[in-house]
Amino acid sequence: MTNIEVLLVEDDAVEATITKQALTDLHYQVVLATTLSDALECYANHAPDLVLLDIILHGQKDGITIAQKINEEAHPPPIIFLTSASDKATFDAAKLTRPYSYLLKPFNPLELAYAIELAVEKAGGEPGVLNESNAVPGQGCFFVKKQGAMFKMLPENIDYIKVEERYCELWMEQEKFLVQSSLKEMSERLSSANFIRIHRNCLVNFERLTSISASDSVAILQDGTQLTISRRYLDEIKRKYPML
Amino acid sequence: MVCGQQSLSISERARQYCAVCNGGSVNDTVQLFHHLHTTSKAQQFSPLHTELTQALGTGIFQPYDTLQYYSELMLGKTLYALKLPRESIEAYEKVLEKWEGFQPVEQPFIWSEIASAYLFLQDYAQAMKYYQQVVQSAAFSSTPLLQDGVYVGIGLCFQNRKNDEPDSAILYYTKAMEVQIALNDSVDLARSYLNLGGVHYEQYRDAAAMEHWKMALQIAEAHHITDILGDVHYNLAQLYEEMGELAPALNHYQQYINYQDSLWNRDKLWELAQQKEAFEVQLREDEILLLEKDAALQEVNLAQRETERNTLIGIAGGLVAILLLIVLLYRTTAKKNKIIEAQRQHLDQLNTTKNQLFSIVAHDLRAPVQSLGSANKLLHQQVSALNDPQLEALLQRNQEGIEGTYRLLDNLLHWSLSQSENLFLQREQLALHAIIEQVLYDVKPLLQQRAIRAQNEVPNKQQVVADSSTLKIVLRNVLDNAIKFTPDGGIIVFQLEEATAAEVQFSITDSGRGIAPELVATVFEMPAKKERAVAVSGKTSSGLGLYLCKELMALNEGAIEVDAQQREGAKFIMRLKATL
Numbered sequence: 001m002t003n004i005e006v007l008l009v010e011d012d013a014v015e016a017t018i019t020k021q022a023l024t025d026l027h028y029q030v031v032l033a034t035t036l037s038d039a040l041e042c043y044a045n046h047a048p049d050l051v052l053l054d055i056i057l058h059g060q061k062d063g064i065t066i067a068q069k070i071n072e073e074a075h076p077p078p079i080i081f082l083t084s085a086s087d088k089a090t091f092d093a094a095k096l097t098r099p100y101s102y103l104l105k106p107f108n109p110l111e112l113a114y115a116i117e118l119a120v121e122k123a124g125g126e127p128g129v130l131n132e133s134n135a136v137p138g139q140g141c142f143f144v145k146k147q148g149a150m151f152k153m154l155p156e157n158i159d160y161i162k163v164e165e166r167y168c169e170l171w172m173e174q175e176k177f178l179v180q181s182s183l184k185e186m187s188e189r190l191s192s193a194n195f196i197r198i199h200r201n202c203l204v205n206f207e208r209l210t211s212i213s214a215s216d217s218v219a220i221l222q223d224g225t226q227l228t229i230s231r232r233y234l235d236e237i238k239r240k241y242p243m244l
Numbered sequence: 245m246v247c248g249q250q251s252l253s254i255s256e257r258a259r260q261y262c263a264v265c266n267g268g269s270v271n272d273t274v275q276l277f278h279h280l281h282t283t284s285k286a287q288q289f290s291p292l293h294t295e296l297t298q299a300l301g302t303g304i305f306q307p308y309d310t311l312q313y314y315s316e317l318m319l320g321k322t323l324y325a326l327k328l329p330r331e332s333i334e335a336y337e338k339v340l341e342k343w344e345g346f347q348p349v350e351q352p353f354i355w356s357e358i359a360s361a362y363l364f365l366q367d368y369a370q371a372m373k374y375y376q377q378v379v380q381s382a383a384f385s386s387t388p389l390l391q392d393g394v395y396v397g398i399g400l401c402f403q404n405r406k407n408d409e410p411d412s413a414i415l416y417y418t419k420a421m422e423v424q425i426a427l428n429d430s431v432d433l434a435r436s437y438l439n440l441g442g443v444h445y446e447q448y449r450d451a452a453a454m455e456h457w458k459m460a461l462q463i464a465e466a467h468h469i470t471d472i473l474g475d476v477h478y479n480l481a482q483l484y485e486e487m488g489e490l491a492p493a494l495n496h497y498q499q500y501i502n503y504q505d506s507l508w509n510r511d512k513l514w515e516l517a518q519q520k521e522a523f524e525v526q527l528r529e530d531e532i533l534l535l536e537k538d539a540a541l542q543e544v545n546l547a548q549r550e551t552e553r554n555t556l557i558g559i560a561g562g563l564v565a566i567l568l569l570i571v572l573l574y575r576t577t578a579k580k581n582k583i584i585e586a587q588r589q590h591l592d593q594l595n596t597t598k599n600q601l602f603s604i605v606a607h608d609l610r611a612p613v614q615s616l617g618s619a620n621k622l623l624h625q626q627v628s629a630l631n632d633p634q635l636e637a638l639l640q641r642n643q644e645g646i647e648g649t650y651r652l653l654d655n656l657l658h659w660s661l662s663q664s665e666n667l668f669l670q671r672e673q674l675a676l677h678a679i680i681e682q683v684l685y686d687v688k689p690l691l692q693q694r695a696i697r698a699q700n701e702v703p704n705k706q707q708v709v710a711d712s713s714t715l716k717i718v719l720r721n722v723l724d725n726a727i728k729f730t731p732d733g734g735i736i737v738f739q740l741e742e743a744t745a746a747e748v749q750f751s752i753t754d755s756g757r758g759i760a761p762e763l764v765a766t767v768f769e770m771p772a773k774k775e776r777a778v779a780v781s782g783k784t785s786s787g788l789g790l791y792l793c794k795e796l797m798a799l800n801e802g803a804i805e806v807d808a809q810q811r812e813g814a815k816f817i818m819r820l821k822a823t824l
Contacts, residue, residue, distance in 0.1 A: 012615075018618055091668035104713045106614050108682060110685045
């Protein structure tokens with residue numbers, strides 16, 4: 001499990017300090033930017049999983065400009081606006097950039113955490129999906145919740161995946177997280193890692209495999225988990241990975 | 245005794261205006277006129293009458309055209325020829341009246357015609373009057389044709405009038421004869437001799453009578469004027485008989501009978517013709533009657549149409565009056581509306597100004613207060629390391645003061661924004677439990693201080709549809725309210741009351757002294773109107789909070805109300821939509 005990287009754009013030093021502290025307490029990894037150019041540079045360098053944007057930067061609605069630039073990307077991360085203004089004019093301008101959430105200042109850590117979760121849920125699934133047993137797909141990763149904090153799960157962190165009806169069980173360190181997704185969609189999301197199919201409803205992270213028992217048709221993972229291999233896939237696995 | 249009389253010819257003058265006869269340009273109208281005047285000349289009066297009536301009735305000629313004039317004259321003449329003297333006089337008099345001053349040369353001819361008609365009616369006074377007019381006219385002395393007829397006519401008048409003036413009659417007959425000789429009109433001359441003889445006969449001057457009648461006989465025999473010959477023989481036979489000379493009398497009777505025989509056939513035919521004519525006259529009279537009836541009918545129609553028109557005018561007038569009334573009313577109303585509109589705009593402006601003022605004040609004050617709060621929070625964090633309880637308590641009080649002020653400003657800002665419809669709402673699916681947790685987070689220190697327990701019993705999964713910012717303001721206000729009226733060590737509970745697919749009901753209940761029944765109805769009203777409750781701390785509330793809650797819940801398509809059934813503490817129930 002990996003910490004989620006957040007780009008915080010905030011020009012007020014006191015606010016920035018408090019917000020950064022709150023984010024850090026929530027196990028987020030924070031990159032702070034205070035100006036428009038600074039923000040764009042940080043975005044390019046860090047490819048953050050989330051962006052928190054103060055709308056008014058140094059008296060200008062630069063936050064909206066930044067959101068527009070980020071939205072030009074192929075797979076932009078969820079954006080959350082932070083603002084102390086609750087008037088229509090400001091929101092109407094911000095709305096055009098289709099942000100996932102707004103957070104009205106001042107906010108407490110719970111509000112901040114909730115706004116981020118809501119943005120992640122809206123970006124990858126539906127509101128209310130994210131909890132201790134469910135994961136939400138993000139860009140090249142899965143967001144999961146653990147002990148009240150949100151983390152991201154990279155494909156290579158996953159040990160194996162089991163499909164149950166409309167859900168996929170993502171198993172990681174003997175814990176499972178449910179994702180509402182088909183196996184086909186899942187295969188596409190996992191393309192960055194080396195997964196192999198061993199059963200009609202099971203994908204295994206190749207890196208986690210320790211051995212295969214051809215006689216018993218069982219795959220054994222590093223943590224000792226034993227998974228059934230179906231006869232159909234056994235030959236293919238043998239051909240692809242003859243050393244096993 | 246039989247007399248002869250000759251009529252004047254207008255048709256000769258009409259001919260002068262006929263384009264066909266004079267080689268002018270020809271069209272249908274002209275062609276018709278030619279046909280009419282030639283028919284007149286041919287003395288075919290029956291068909292002429294029909295055609296004239298038709299032509300004049302349909303208005304073929306221009307109303308004041310010369311052809312119309314002559315056609316009208318021809319009608320007079322035709323009626324006379326058809327032995328309708330009264331109708332003839334009427335026609336002629338109409339012409340005289342209508343065409344006054346037109347063709348003055350012809351006036352004497354018309355008078356002469358009228359006189360002839362009166363003569364026919366044996367109205368000698370009227371006939372004489374017209375003949376006198378002719379005699380006095382300028383054209384008379386130079387128009388022998390006129391003189392002929394007029395002298396004969398006057399002679400007939402004198403001869404037949406009651407106050408017999410035989411000498412005058414003789415005088416005029418003689419004058420006529422002079423003209424007739426000059427005109428070489430043997431027929432008229434013979435008739436004049438006949439007439440003159442008659443005058444003498446009546447005066448018992450038998451020799452003179454004999455002489456004149458013999459002259460008439462001579463002329464008539466010379467020119468085979470059979471009409472006159474019969475009369476002359478008859479007169480002579482009578483005269484000889486009276487004179488006792490029976491042989492010549494018999495001879496003349498014989499002659500008379502011969503002519504009478506020869507006339508007989510003609511007379512038979514004449515009689516038939518007469519009968520036919522009488523029949524035609526009857527027909528014509530019927531026609532005239534019909535036309536008159538037509539005219540009467542048309543008049544009635546006209547009258548009816550006039551009545552209709554008058555009615556329409558009346559209705560139109562009424563409508564115009566109503567329209568004017570409406571316009572008047574409209575103008576009055578418009579004026580009133582204008583004043584009302586002006587007042588409304590003024591009030592709107594005042595209200596907008598007030599809202600803007602609130603908005604500006606709240607917004608501009610909120611930012612520094614927030615900064616103050618943030619700074620204070622940082623300071624508190626730094627100071628906590630020093631382990632100085634007194635200082636920390638001071639900072640905590642600061643924090644509370646700042647937060648209280650901030651919330652008041654926030655309420656004020658949201659209230660003014662909602663009033664000016666400037667509030668932004670982003671309604672979305674929210675986890676109610678999480679939102680309540682977030683609100684509770686801010687009051688944790690206060691709750692700890694007052695030893696009040698706050699329980700969020702709303703299930704984790706429960707979703708509602710609302711704008712998170714405004715929902716939080718509502719929750720914070722009802723929570724503040726609950727804390728305010730709950731004694732130390734009390735309890736505040738958030739509960740799910742009822743959840744359907746469409747709506748979610750949840751509540752906040754405190755263990756305070758509750759809301760006085762008489763206040764239940766007014767808790768959501770404008771601060772100025774309601775009695776403010778006194779908090780546990782002894783402070784009174786601003787009263788804006790619950791009023792704002794009601795407004796904001798309505799904007800979120802939900803509602804908030806007091807549960808009046810609640811016996812212990814106060815219970816507020818809130819409703820929100822479950823799905824978008």
